[in-house]
Amino acid sequence: xxxxxxxxxxxxxxxxxxxxxxxxxxxxxxxxxxxxxxxxxxxxxxxxxxxxxxxxxxxxxxxxxxxxxxxxxxxxxxxxxxxxxxxxxxxxxxxxxxxxxxxxxxxxxxxxxxxxxxxxxxxxxxxxxxxxxxxxxxxxxxxxxxxxxxxxxxxxxxxxxxxxxxxxxxxxxxxxxxxxxxxxxxxxxxxxxxxxxxxxxxxxxxxxxxxxxxxxxxxxxxxxxxxxxxxxxxxxxxxxxxxxxxxxxxxxxxxxxxxxxxxxxxxxxxxxxxxxxxxxxxxxxxxxxxxxx
Amino acid sequence: xxxxxxxxxxxxxxxxxxxxxxxxxxxxxxxxxxxxxxxxxxxxxxxxxxxxxxxxxxxxxxxxxxxxxxxxxxxxxxxxxxxxxxxxxxxxxxxxxxxxxxxxxxxxxxxxxxxxxxxxxxxxxxxxxxxxxxxxxxxxxxxxxxxxxxxxxxxxxxxxxxxxxxxxxxxxxxxxxxxxxxxxxxxxxxxxxxxxxxxxxxxxxxxxxxxxxxxxxxxxxxxxxxxxxxxxxxxxxxxxxxxxxxxxxxxxxxxxxxxxxxxxxxxxxxxxxxxxxxxxxxxxxxxxxxxxxxxxxxxxxxxxxxxxxxxxxxxxxxxxxxxxxxxxx
Numbered sequence: 001x002x003x004x005x006x007x008x009x010x011x012x013x014x015x016x017x018x019x020x021x022x023x024x025x026x027x028x029x030x031x032x033x034x035x036x037x038x039x040x041x042x043x044x045x046x047x048x049x050x051x052x053x054x055x056x057x058x059x060x061x062x063x064x065x066x067x068x069x070x071x072x073x074x075x076x077x078x079x080x081x082x083x084x085x086x087x088x089x090x091x092x093x094x095x096x097x098x099x100x101x102x103x104x105x106x107x108x109x110x111x112x113x114x115x116x117x118x119x120x121x122x123x124x125x126x127x128x129x130x131x132x133x134x135x136x137x138x139x140x141x142x143x144x145x146x147x148x149x150x151x152x153x154x155x156x157x158x159x160x161x162x163x164x165x166x167x168x169x170x171x172x173x174x175x176x177x178x179x180x181x182x183x184x185x186x187x188x189x190x191x192x193x194x195x196x197x198x199x200x201x202x203x204x205x206x207x208x209x210x211x212x213x214x215x216x217x218x219x220x221x222x223x224x225x226x227x228x229x230x231x232x233x234x235x236x237x238x239x240x241x242x243x244x245x246x247x248x249x250x251x252x253x254x255x256x257x258x259x260x261x262x263x264x265x266x267x268x269x270x271x272x273x274x275x276x277x278x279x280x281x282x283x284x285x286x287x288x289x290x291x292x293x
Numbered sequence: 294x295x296x297x298x299x300x301x302x303x304x305x306x307x308x309x310x311x312x313x314x315x316x317x318x319x320x321x322x323x324x325x326x327x328x329x330x331x332x333x334x335x336x337x338x339x340x341x342x343x344x345x346x347x348x349x350x351x352x353x354x355x356x357x358x359x360x361x362x363x364x365x366x367x368x369x370x371x372x373x374x375x376x377x378x379x380x381x382x383x384x385x386x387x388x389x390x391x392x393x394x395x396x397x398x399x400x401x402x403x404x405x406x407x408x409x410x411x412x413x414x415x416x417x418x419x420x421x422x423x424x425x426x427x428x429x430x431x432x433x434x435x436x437x438x439x440x441x442x443x444x445x446x447x448x449x450x451x452x453x454x455x456x457x458x459x460x461x462x463x464x465x466x467x468x469x470x471x472x473x474x475x476x477x478x479x480x481x482x483x484x485x486x487x488x489x490x491x492x493x494x495x496x497x498x499x500x501x502x503x504x505x506x507x508x509x510x511x512x513x514x515x516x517x518x519x520x521x522x523x524x525x526x527x528x529x530x531x532x533x534x535x536x537x538x539x540x541x542x543x544x545x546x547x548x549x550x551x552x553x554x555x556x557x558x559x560x561x562x563x564x565x566x567x568x569x570x571x572x573x574x575x576x577x578x579x580x581x582x583x584x585x586x587x588x589x590x591x592x593x594x595x596x597x598x599x600x601x602x603x604x605x606x607x608x609x610x611x612x613x614x615x616x617x618x619x620x621x622x
Contacts, residue, residue: 035397099343099397103343103580106530118565231403269409
């Protein structure tokens with residue numbers, strides 16, 4: 001039935017799916033960290049991803065800082081902005097129903113996206129590829145930059161997972177969410193840890209944004225387009241489970257890519273359909289993470 | 294006569310006189326969103342369910358009402374009812390899956406489903422894709438009364454709004470409404486009393502979806518077109534802002550919330566992105582400082598003033614916390 005599909009197309013789309021999956025994985029990991037440790041669903045995650053790309057572009061055009069510098073500087077700048085958001089807004093809401101955290105971060109999306117759009121317009125801005133060229137693998141052409149994205153995101157995801165699950169710092173973070181009073185009694189500044197956790201998650205989003213800039217165009221709506229898909233990924237992976245978020249991110253990216261080959265009409269909705277199926281068959285999540293209430 | 298009755302009569306008189314002084318289309322838009330915000334308040338304010346994709350019902354019904362009017366000759370009120378019915382069925386399907394998860398995940402899941410519906414509408418033939426569904430005819434009311442003129446049609450929309458708000462009032466104040474509030478406040482207790490919280494929530498979800506669909510169908514007949522915007526997450530967010538701004542779990546809150554936001558959108562229409570930026574700022578201010586919303590804060594102020602006059606009690610009542618803030622109104 002599918003003989004007419006060339007290997008070129010098939011592998012090309014799988015690679016594209018792996019690229020999208022890299023961004024889904026990094027973003028849903030950031031969401032899972034912020035949710036798992038702070039009980040905030042960070043709706044602004046997409047906007048912060050978009051800010052990462054914009055800051056990289058602004059650094060390049062105004063200060064001449066190239067991609068490799070922006071990869072480090074832009075996440076730090078956006079993370080500092082995230083710290084301010086946590087201090088000024090999220091801190092006021094931490095004892096309320098979790099829905100308020102979601103709504104407050106949604107409000108931030110409207111403000112951030114609106115201001116960026118007002119300032120820079122709605123059209124996408126191209127960002128130059130820092131590693132042009134590629135290698136011909138025989139069955140397909142592999143651009144170097146895409147290879148870099150997949151490798152870099154894998155390293156970031158595994159590194160973050162190790163940091164949170166297998167270090168003392170990670171143990172403190174998880175304990176601070178479960179029993180803040182006890183952790184404070186050990187002399188640890190829990191509010192500051194929360195601020196840094198949020199900043200770390202925001203920095204991860206911005207890092208993904210810089211990584212995405214040369215592949216997708218830099219545009220104000222790039223964040224809101226992806227965040228809803230990432231929400232579905234997190235629901236499938238199980239809320240608050242970092243490993244679940246990462247695995248589901250890559251897997252669903254590839255599934256989306258394969259759908260583009262075999263049934264292109266459904267490509268934009270296949271992840272949502274997976275979510276519906278997951279809810280139907282596994283109501284508590286495929287990788288059973290922490291259940292929220 | 295009680296003050297509440299007087300306010301009701303004055304409000305009704307003002308609604309009857311309004312199109313003589315204001316642009317009828319703007320007034321009708323406000324009324325459509327009043328119905329939409331009521332449907333949303335029924336879920337979040339009274340049941341404690343945050344649906345972040347309510348525009349899927351609004352938008353789907355707008356297209357369905359438009360489709361019915363374009364392809365059949367049925368009268369306008371039946372077409373709106375058809376749109377509401379389809380939205381209710383969609384609500385049954387989505388609600389069946391979404392209520393398996395609670396709280397914050399329910400919000401994320403409904404948002405994802407609304408995006409699924411959005412893409413479906415985008416790719417379907419009958420919706421006209423990016424262009425939207427144009428030139429929807431406004432057939433005579435009951436097959437008899439010509440309502441082509443916006444001034445006349447305003448009174449039809451007003452009647453439908455009163456009908457919807459009355460139904461909303463009836464639901465909230467019925468024994469079933471009490472069960473809804475009980476599910477919101479203490480689900481385990483409700484379960485131990487022999488009710489099925491899932492079932493109560495699903496019924497509320499379907500009722501709310503139907504009412505949101507009615508609002509969408511009304512809007513499609515007012516503007517005589519339906520677009521993808523009606524089903525977008527931005528509109529889902531807008532109805533949340535309206536409801537919170539008006540006052541969560543209040544009866545007249547949706548009226549004020551929808552009125553203020555639609556009026557602001559209209560005033561700021563020529564200023565680029567500032568309408569959205571302001572909406573975000575309003576939502577932030579409401580969440581941080583005025584969680585009871587316009588009606589809730591106002592009635593708290595009145596109660597405080599009244600108590601001051603009587604000379605007992607000095608401080609205003611503390612802000613109720615959580616998504617469960619209730620107020621009269």
